[in-house]
Amino acid sequence: MKILFVATEAAPIAKVGGMGDVVGTLTPILRKMGHDVRILIPYYGFLPDKVEIPEKTIWQGSAMFQTFDIFETVLPETDVPLYLLGHAAFSPRRVYQGEDEPWRFTFFANGAAQFALNYWQPDVIHCHDWHTGMIPVWMHQNEDIKTVFTIHNLAYQGPARSQLEELTWCPPYMQEANTMAGAIQFADCVNTVSPTYAQQIQTPEYGEGLNHLLALKKDKIVGIINGIDTEQYNPATDSHLDQPFSIDTLEQRVTNKIALQEQVGLEINSGAFLVSMVTRLVEQKGLDIVLPILEQYLKYTGDQFLVLGTGEERYESQLRELGERYSGRMSVQLLYNDGLSRRIYAGSDAFLMPSRFEPCGISQMMAMRYGCVPIVRRTGGLVDTVSHHNPIEKTGTGYCFSLYESLDLYTSLIRASESYLYRESWLELQKRGMSQDFSWQRSAEKYVQLYQDLLNSPAEILSSVASPDSTEVIPKK
Numbered sequence: 001m002k003i004l005f006v007a008t009e010a011a012p013i014a015k016v017g018g019m020g021d022v023v024g025t026l027t028p029i030l031r032k033m034g035h036d037v038r039i040l041i042p043y044y045g046f047l048p049d050k051v052e053i054p055e056k057t058i059w060q061g062s063a064m065f066q067t068f069d070i071f072e073t074v075l076p077e078t079d080v081p082l083y084l085l086g087h088a089a090f091s092p093r094r095v096y097q098g099e100d101e102p103w104r105f106t107f108f109a110n111g112a113a114q115f116a117l118n119y120w121q122p123d124v125i126h127c128h129d130w131h132t133g134m135i136p137v138w139m140h141q142n143e144d145i146k147t148v149f150t151i152h153n154l155a156y157q158g159p160a161r162s163q164l165e166e167l168t169w170c171p172p173y174m175q176e177a178n179t180m181a182g183a184i185q186f187a188d189c190v191n192t193v194s195p196t197y198a199q200q201i202q203t204p205e206y207g208e209g210l211n212h213l214l215a216l217k218k219d220k221i222v223g224i225i226n227g228i229d230t231e232q233y234n235p236a237t238d239s240h241l242d243q244p245f246s247i248d249t250l251e252q253r254v255t256n257k258i259a260l261q262e263q264v265g266l267e268i269n270s271g272a273f274l275v276s277m278v279t280r281l282v283e284q285k286g287l288d289i290v291l292p293i294l295e296q297y298l299k300y301t302g303d304q305f306l307v308l309g310t311g312e313e314r315y316e317s318q319l320r321e322l323g324e325r326y327s328g329r330m331s332v333q334l335l336y337n338d339g340l341s342r343r344i345y346a347g348s349d350a351f352l353m354p355s356r357f358e359p360c361g362i363s364q365m366m367a368m369r370y371g372c373v374p375i376v377r378r379t380g381g382l383v384d385t386v387s388h389h390n391p392i393e394k395t396g397t398g399y400c401f402s403l404y405e406s407l408d409l410y411t412s413l414i415r416a417s418e419s420y421l422y423r424e425s426w427l428e429l430q431k432r433g434m435s436q437d438f439s440w441q442r443s444a445e446k447y448v449q450l451y452q453d454l455l456n457s458p459a460e461i462l463s464s465v466a467s468p469d470s471t472e473v474i475p476k477k
């Protein structure tokens with residue numbers, strides 16, 4: 001099959017969050033399975049620092065009264081052909097955060113559709129999030145190209161219909177309120193990145209205003225859990241670590257903890273319980289329930305707290321202020337740094353992810369792979385990837401709490417912190433996390449099945465792709 005991934009991110013060269021991980025790690029696996037998979041992303045200003053790009057364009061096209069160039073290269077360390085859509089709008093050295101976002105990404109989607117129609121025609125265009133949401137709308141009546149639309153973040157829905165109409169061609173049959181809604185209505189298949197979240201988004205609590213539409217389209221919505229690149233993210237071979245280790249040499253992990261404490265300015269104390277977060281600092285990630293109890297937690301315990309992330313100013317400033325007051329016990333790293341994120345997974349004792357909602361979550365899987373125990377809220381993909389620790393039965397991989405409330409989070413933190421004192425049981429917990437299979441293989445097979453069903457008989461998608469898990473009871477908020 002010929003599949004074109006169209007997205008705004010692709011790890012390792014243009015990654016802001018988990019969508020980049022998915023695009024950059026799923027595509028090489030699909031190619032290994034024998035499919036001609038290629039990626040198209042915008043040609044951002046910083047890309048020449050990250051990948052070799054020939055000066056010569058391979059194709060020129062036009063969209064929304066503008067011309068654009070297509071350059072071809074290869075995603076580093078893979079054999080995935082990578083197309084870059086070049087235009088002045090993408091020259092700044094950033095992926096997001098411009099006032100021109102609605103225009104530049106609608107233009108990108110338009111250019112991508114032109115590219116697929118006129119230069120390299122795939123069997124399936126696999127679109128990701130609102131930025132590419134108009135592609136399924138425009139392709140709706142094209143019988144040769146099917147579309148899959150993956151929701152990584154339902155909260156960002158793109159320009160509203162009224163603004164869209166000023167930007168581009170909105171076909172008369174498109175009645176939806178914004179780009180994301182258009183994609184949900186017209187894609188041949190919509191998927192999100194975990195079975196639990198696929199169910200949750202059909203409820204008012206998680207539907208971000210689109211729950212009715214999603215419930216109406218439920219027959220074409222599936223949940224396929226994300227994987228991680230287990231070769232790239234392997235504590236036994238990761239060159240960013242001071243001391244590589246495996247499940248059999250877990251006692252050596254402490255060297256990474258000490259090196260991390262030293263690097264981020266925490267007191268060097270291998271016995272202190274070190275809890276970390278690596279995250280975009282946005283409302284989704286649960287900062288609103290962390291901040292009210294953080295000071296109390298630091299006062300009550302001798303634990304250490306570390307945050308790596310960037311995002312909204314209100315969160316950055318509150319964290320910075322607390323970090324200054326609890327210097328040595330709390331460290332706040334307001335930056336994006338892949339190497340440091342790996343050192344955090346390898347050196348911290350616990351990884352906190354108290355998300356308000358979580359389509360899948362990749363960080364908690366990376367944490368477990370590196371022997372860092374997750375403390376998560378039972379929501380979305382966190383339900384599907386982390387199970388609650390039961391020291392008697394010797395089961396579970398982390399600490400889970402249910403309510404989106406500071407008190408529930410606090411209780412869970414204290415419980416984890418106290419359990420850390422029982423070293424043997426903690427070691428077993430770490431090992432259970434490290435033994436989980438988070439590789440892409442099973443999910444990649446589900447995507448292939450989904451593409452194949454789409455090309456053969458669209459009506460059968462759900463019966464063959466949806467896993468039994470997708471009928472799970474939706475946990476209450």
Ligand SMILES: Nc1ncnc2c1ncn2[C@@H]1O[C@H](COP(=O)(O)OP(=O)(O)O[C@H]2O[C@H](CO)[C@@H](O)[C@H](O)[C@H]2O)[C@@H](O)[C@H]1O
Pocket residue numbers: 016017018019021022151152153193226278279280308309310335336337338341358359360361362363364366381
């Ligand atoms: N400051 C920083 N420095 C270095 N690395 C950082 C970083 N901040 C974040 N990261 C990295 O970015 C990734 C975050 O991925 P997640 O899936 O956990 O969340 P995100 O909300 O971005 O993804 C969205 O899309 C993905 C993919 O579908 C879904 O899993 C998820 O639920 C959804 O919200 C991880 O690889 C993490 O290490």
